Amino acid sequence: MELYDVIIIGGGPGGLSAAYSAYRNGAKKILVIERDRELGGILQQCIHNGFGLHHFKEELTGPGYAGRCIALIQDKPEIRALTDTMVLSVSKDKKVTAVNPEKGLFTVEGKTVILTMGCRERTRGAIRTAGERPAGVFTAGAAQRMVNMEGYLPGKKIVILGSGDIGLIMARRMSLEGCKVQAVCEICPYSNGLTRNMVQCLYDFDIPLYLSHTILKIKGRDRVEGVTVAKVDEKMQPVPGTEFDIECDTLLLSVGLIPENELSMAAGVEIAPFTNGPRVDQRRQTNLPGIYAAGNVVHVHDLVDFVSDEAEIAGKFAALEAQGSLTPAVNTVEVSPVNGIRTCVPQVLHLPEGGEPVRLFMRAGAPDRKVTLEVKCGGEVLVKKMLPVVKPSEMVTLDIPAAKTALMHDKITVGLQSK
Amino acid sequence: MNCIMCPMGCEMTVTLENGRFAGVTGNSCPRGAKYAETEVTDPRRMLTTTVRIKGGLLPLLPVVSAEVLPKGKVADCAAYLRNVTVEAPVQAGDVIVPDILGLGVDIVASRDMEKVND
CATH class of the missing domain: 3.50.50.60 (FAD/NAD(P)-binding domain)
Structure with missing residues (x-):
């Protein structure tokens, strides 16, 4: 059975960004599996503009953004992409079974697997x-x-x-x-x-x-x-x-959109309430060792730029794990959304000695103005950020520096305080 | 009018004197004022649509205006592009229609489309 450092399920912006990030972080053998006739995912049909302002610092159309992501992985011997290929199952021990017209049914094994299947419509x-x-x-x-x-x-x-x-x-x-x-x-x-x-x-x-x-x-x-x-x-x-x-x-x-998690659930990945995607830590690792998840399969994003950002996190840590160079975690911290915050990803932090930078992606429950976002641990405010406006349709992000994460223990809450 | 420069979405009121921009209230920043002025004097929009393509993987090629077009001309440009057909291969950025309707703006391809032999 062919062994890969990282196998990525789904060749949309999440999968392609994860592949490029895994490559940049030293993975030598990366496989991207896509069920459609070409790479790029749903972006290929989103012909309007407005994509990429955060990630590529330039305003692009959907196909334009997809083209950028494809160009990043093309002509790299370390990355192989299979299109027209449907993954049928992913197992706990990271064996991926798929089918396509050329090879028929086949199974490959990953040292790590990244789930980037995206979401589908209600x-x-x-x-x-x-x-x-x-x-x-x-x-x-x-x-x-x-x-x-x-x-x-x-x-x-x-x-x-x-x-x-x-x-x-x-x-x-x-x-x-x-x-x-x-x-x-x-x-x-x-x-x-x-x-x-x-x-x-x-x-x-x-x-x-x-x-x-x-x-x-x-x-x-x-x-x-x-x-x-x-x-x-x-x-x-x-x-x-x-x-x-x-x-x-x-x-x-x-x-509405539903993260597409039939493969994840069959593998035994724990699904979080409200986001309806895998429960992940700050490295985007699921409850199953070596299985990571990122993008719309974890929680529905409003900007593809954030999908790419998140997938790069998963790609990096999957690559490090495949090479045996992941810093071990010594501290487990639960993340709970409270007061006006409906969802927060990651849902749990597995922090190494001295902490690690963490970016939180949150969604508010209702529109509000002039609120303060607070991250608290044991009644103490660790980080806060003023937000002039929050809307359920626009995801809120917050960066927590490594030094602050080192102060965390057991459980943190993220919530909004009105003035 | 609603500002679209950032998620704040400020409700702004523009004052006109003899049809000319005279001031704006309700904005929270200078970008809002600039948007309000352009929006009442010379509103412009990007256009994204498709043209037909022969010999490619797909029957349609997505295209985008290289710059913003006068808002009032967007529908005319879209109608014009409904009757345009090109031949594969095409590269992202290739000019599909130069100087559309004499407005001084090119329409360019949004993606590559290889020629498919069959």
């Missing part, structure tokens, strides 16, 4: 909307792939449910292709997308946004003919008497 089944099963209901990402890569339009008259970034971006994209976007409906009282997308994707095209509204029913038997929309109360329950109909032939759903 579908109509997840939101249980009433109605028949007509053609014309798509997830926003599926429609994006049709329009941007395959050359088909899913319909002409569109309603979008969910105001996350993918929904907003698709509202603009369908408009530019000559479709009429009738409305975007959002069940929350605030948009879940970035402000720049609200302005450039909705306001620019005079597309109405219905906040605190949801779709009660999809009308039509063979093809979507319209949707019934209603206002919702504070408990997100429809308010009787507020129903109205919108005519459309297509409904796009942008109702």
